[in-house]
Every structure is written in C-alpha cells, then in structure tokens.
Amino acid sequence: MKALFTLFFLSVFLVISACKDTAAVQTEDSINSTSIKPRIITTTDLGADPDDEQSLVRELVSANEFDIEGLIVATGCWKKTQSNTTILDKILNAYSLAYPNLKVHSNAYPSPEYLRSISSIGQRGYGMADVGTGKDSPGSNLIIAAADKNDARPIWIMGWGGMNTVAQAIWKVKETRNATQLKDFLSKLRLYDVLGQDDAGAWIAKNYPEVFYIRATSVYGWQPTDEYLAASIQNKGPLGAVYPNRKYATEGDTPSFMHVFPNGLNNPEQVEQGGWGGRFNTTKTAGIRSMSEVKKIQEDAETQYDPYMMHGNTAEGAEAIKRWAIGYNNDFTARMLWSVTSDYTKANHHPIAVLNGDATKQVLEMTASPGAVIELNTSGSKDPDNNKLNYSWVYYKEPSSYSGVVSIQNSTSTLAKIEIPKDAAGQTLHFVLEVYDNGTPSLYAYRRMIVKVQAAK
Ligand SMILES: [Ca+2]
Ligand SMILES: [Ca+2]
Structure with missing residues (x-):
C-alpha cells in the first residue's frame, strides 16, 4: 500500500514537473492539494426531480475542492429521454455570476468557460436499450477521454440518474480495444450510483465485476430542513436563486460527491472508512436493487443479471452521513456566503x-x-x-x-x-x-x- 502511495505521489510530482515550463511555480501546499483533488464526472437526470438542481448548486460552490471533468445530462427511470442541456446551462449561468465572488475565497474555482466546455449530453434514451452500436453520445465519449488522460488519479463518475452513459463508454471500449486496454480503462473508473435508476448498473456490475462500484441506497435522512435552506441558501444571490424548493426529498444525489470531498475525513477508495457521503461495505454483495420504478418498467430489468455485486451501505445507513451534519451544513452555508461576498475578510x-x-x-x-x-x-x-x-x-x-x-x-x-x-x-x-x-x-x-x-x- 505504501509503495502504491509513493508511486502515486511520484506520478503526480512528475506530471507537475513536466508542466512547470508552462504553469506558474507551485508551492508545496498547492502540490499537496493538487495530489489529493478528486477527479469527478457528474451524470444527472436533470429535469426529473428538481433535487438534482439543488445538488448541482452544492457541487458548484464546492467546485474548488474537485477537478470536475464532466457535467453530463443523462436519463433515468424518472426521466427516460433527454434532448438538451437547458437546465444545466441555466445553473452554469448562475455560477458565472457568482464566480467573481467565489474566486476571492479560493483561486481554485474553475472558470465558467471551463465548466461549459466539459458540459454535455449523455444517452438520450433510457437504460440498456440505448446502449450499443451507433449509440455513442458526447457524454460517453467524454468519459472515455477522461479515463484516457495521462493522469494517475482515478476518475469518479457519479450517477444521479441512470448509469447507461457509463455503460455506453464501457461498451465502446470493449468493442474497439484489446483486453489489456479494456482492463486499463476499467481500472480508472470509480462508480458511485445513487439508488440505482436504470438497468445499466446491474449490467456493468455483472459483466465487469472488477469495476469499483458503489450503489448508495441510504441517501435520505441527513438532509437540512426547508427552513434552513430558505434562510441560508436560497436567498444567497444567483446560485441561491437556482436552488429550487424540493418536490420530494432534498438533495438525494449529493452523497456521491460528498463521499470524495477532500476534507481529511476519509480516503474514498477505502469505502468502509466513512465520510460525508456515507459508509460502505468493503465486501461487495449481490441483489442491491434499483428503485422500484426500474422493475415497473421491466420486470426482469435487474434479475436477469443476477448475481451482480456492488458495495452497499453499512448497517448504520444515513446515520453514517448525519453524524457529520454540523460540518457539512456549515460548509454549505459558508460557501453560499462566499458566492455573495467580494471581501475575503467578511467571510469565514x-x-x-x-x-x-x-x-x-x-x-x-x-x-x-x-x-x-x-x-x-x-x-x-x-x-x-x-x-x-x-x-x-x-x-x-x-x-x-x-x-x-x-x-x-x-x-x-x-x-x-x-x-x-x-x-x-x-x-x-x-x-x-x-x-x-x-x-x-x-x-x-x-x-x-x-x-x-x-x-x-
Ligand atoms: Ca437525480
Ligand atoms: Ca476560519
């Protein structure tokens, strides 16, 4: 393990050294923070439950903590077709208005132009029916390109809806590359699926059991109250204005990026450690089913892939998230204040x-x-x-x-x-x-x- 870590840091160091001619000189602190920054890609069924819009606001005010490499509009059992990125564009526009303030509080916030450049649409249709020949999407291509980058860090892909854009990426690599190349590609992926919202997760886990696959089902019970959101989030400038009221539950998809939040609490690769996104069993188990809607769409949607193995939540469920409530609530509160405060000394x-x-x-x-x-x-x-x-x-x-x-x-x-x-x-x-x-x-x-x-x- 130690050797692996050393190798990892050496690789990061080499990458940074190689970039030195063009990049500004980096301090030791920034090398440390670079080395631990998780690379993430979010796939979201925007336009279904408005809670994805809520989660996206939290992700964007936290964007200095991550290397966000993709924002992909995707489908799922609650949104079986997608045709555009209109909602994503609206929220990125709000980010562009808040960006001048956010930048005062951390120079690591990505530019709105960059975020627009990694925004795309994934599979336009639902589930495995939209995976295969001729089904490549900008989103599935983006996932492949991200995994192909010369970067020692893995790429975390969050499923806020279905997983079929990831399935298409894997399918494409399997079709066009040799076994070693496929293995390399799969080894870069870290999948965090919220609840299971199509049949693609079971297909991935069944056919590629070596893939790191978390399916979180304990994603409710940790959320802040409506009163808190009205008082501390929704009234905070352009990003607060695009944080909608909940229709069902609040921010069900947020635990995905909270799991990899680099706050010192946990190493997300060691899923049993537990952090802001919950705690998971080291040993994968079979039969972690998607939301019941997936079965309503097709009776044997997942059972046809039995057994498929995934890392599931540990027995304490959402309590594993909730125990850190003051920390993550105050974090969100402060970041929203940053988004409306142009003076560094006026915020925490x-x-x-x-x-x-x-x-x-x-x-x-x-x-x-x-x-x-x-x-x-x-x-x-x-x-x-x-x-x-x-x-x-x-x-x-x-x-x-x-x-x-x-x-x-x-x-x-x-x-x-x-x-x-x-x-x-x-x-x-x-x-x-x-x-x-x-x-x-x-x-x-x-x-x-x-x-x-x-x-x-
Ligand atoms: Ca969602
Ligand atoms: Ca302080």
Whole structure:
C-alpha cells in the first residue's frame, strides 16, 4: 500500500514537473492539494426531480475542492429521454455570476468557460436499450477521454440518474480495444450510483465485476430542513436563486460527491472508512436493487443479471452521513456566503488541520503495541482567518474492528493521548479529529489516524 502511495505521489510530482515550463511555480501546499483533488464526472437526470438542481448548486460552490471533468445530462427511470442541456446551462449561468465572488475565497474555482466546455449530453434514451452500436453520445465519449488522460488519479463518475452513459463508454471500449486496454480503462473508473435508476448498473456490475462500484441506497435522512435552506441558501444571490424548493426529498444525489470531498475525513477508495457521503461495505454483495420504478418498467430489468455485486451501505445507513451534519451544513452555508461576498475578510474559511507534523489531508496509519500509549499531536494547525481553533478527537467505532471502550485523554487539546487497550491485539482502531474554528459559521477540518495494533506475541 505504501509503495502504491509513493508511486502515486511520484506520478503526480512528475506530471507537475513536466508542466512547470508552462504553469506558474507551485508551492508545496498547492502540490499537496493538487495530489489529493478528486477527479469527478457528474451524470444527472436533470429535469426529473428538481433535487438534482439543488445538488448541482452544492457541487458548484464546492467546485474548488474537485477537478470536475464532466457535467453530463443523462436519463433515468424518472426521466427516460433527454434532448438538451437547458437546465444545466441555466445553473452554469448562475455560477458565472457568482464566480467573481467565489474566486476571492479560493483561486481554485474553475472558470465558467471551463465548466461549459466539459458540459454535455449523455444517452438520450433510457437504460440498456440505448446502449450499443451507433449509440455513442458526447457524454460517453467524454468519459472515455477522461479515463484516457495521462493522469494517475482515478476518475469518479457519479450517477444521479441512470448509469447507461457509463455503460455506453464501457461498451465502446470493449468493442474497439484489446483486453489489456479494456482492463486499463476499467481500472480508472470509480462508480458511485445513487439508488440505482436504470438497468445499466446491474449490467456493468455483472459483466465487469472488477469495476469499483458503489450503489448508495441510504441517501435520505441527513438532509437540512426547508427552513434552513430558505434562510441560508436560497436567498444567497444567483446560485441561491437556482436552488429550487424540493418536490420530494432534498438533495438525494449529493452523497456521491460528498463521499470524495477532500476534507481529511476519509480516503474514498477505502469505502468502509466513512465520510460525508456515507459508509460502505468493503465486501461487495449481490441483489442491491434499483428503485422500484426500474422493475415497473421491466420486470426482469435487474434479475436477469443476477448475481451482480456492488458495495452497499453499512448497517448504520444515513446515520453514517448525519453524524457529520454540523460540518457539512456549515460548509454549505459558508460557501453560499462566499458566492455573495467580494471581501475575503467578511467571510469565514476552513481551518487547516495538522496531525503529527503532517499538513496534507491524507488519512494516516500507524502501528502500536497493545498497552502502548500513543500521542496525536495537532499543533501547527492553523486558520486562514486567524480564528481560534477547537479540537475534538473521537474513537470511530463503526469502521474499527475493536468493539471495546477506548478512552482518549486530553481529547480536546492539541496533544491527545491514547492507551491502546491490552485486549486489542491484531485489531484496527480509527480515531477521527474534528478541528473547528470560532468563525461564523464555524468551519470544520478533519484528520483520521488508523492504528493497527500489533498481534500478541
Ligand atoms: Ca437525480
Ligand atoms: Ca476560519
């Protein structure tokens, strides 16, 4: 694993070095933040439930955290045809109006022109019936081109509707390339499917079991209230104006990009760690069905592919998201304030959490003997607004293998101490730090230390 990480960072470093002639000189901080930025492509059934428009607003005010490489209008069981990108264009127009303010708060926001250049339409028809010969779409071609880029990072593709645009991309590569090339292509994909909204997910998982595939079904229960949205989001300038009222539930698709949100909380590749987008089982399981509408459209839509295997939510469901509610709600509140505030000093910005001298957002690991005392040192953590910082360490029991009690001394100071339980030999313990400032609203940063306890001698 360590070798893989080293290789990964070396690749990123080489890419950055290669670009140096044309790019501005990069500081160490920006190299770190570049290396951890997730590449994401969003496919959305815009025009069905208006909650996709809500999620898109949140994604765009968070756009400095990601390399957004595609915004693809797609179909699904609630929107079986698509013919244009009108709604997407409207929301990008709102982004272009908010962009001058957003840029004040982070120079990593992508330009509206760039976002328009990676906006496209995917499959125009529903499900696997619209996959195959002659069915390539701008969206499916964009997915292939993104995976082909000379970039060591994987590409996360979010399914806010059906997955048939991704299926078309895979189908095309299978038809036109050799087995090794197909394998390389598939290895770049990280699929996060919200609820299952066509038969293409089951087809992908059945025919390409090696593909990283999350199907999230616990996507409700964490959402903010209508009152909060009216008071803190919808009244905030051009982007607030295109955040519609909910028709059913709020922002059902948001957990997809929240899962890869680079806030220090989790490594999204390790799905059991848990972050803002939920927690998932490491072992794939069969029979995670799409929304019942898919079966209504075709009785054997998914059963014909049994068994197909996907990473599903862990037992705590949406509680795995909700436990971070203050952090992600305040994050959204602050970003919407950025979108209407042209003065950096008039808004709050996130703290930077340092753990044992490490200022990246990586999840750290260490080994310890049973009975040993370990130190978690967060000195050096800082805040761009010079706010006062608060610290809180917790033992995160659910992803840990040890179910006993672990007590943390000085858990709210910059030097926490933990005595590893003597009966925890061979176990894995997850400790999560929340660092939050005293700005308005209070903003959070996270770190995680995974302690691998040595086996008893
Ligand atoms: Ca949707
Ligand atoms: Ca701050």
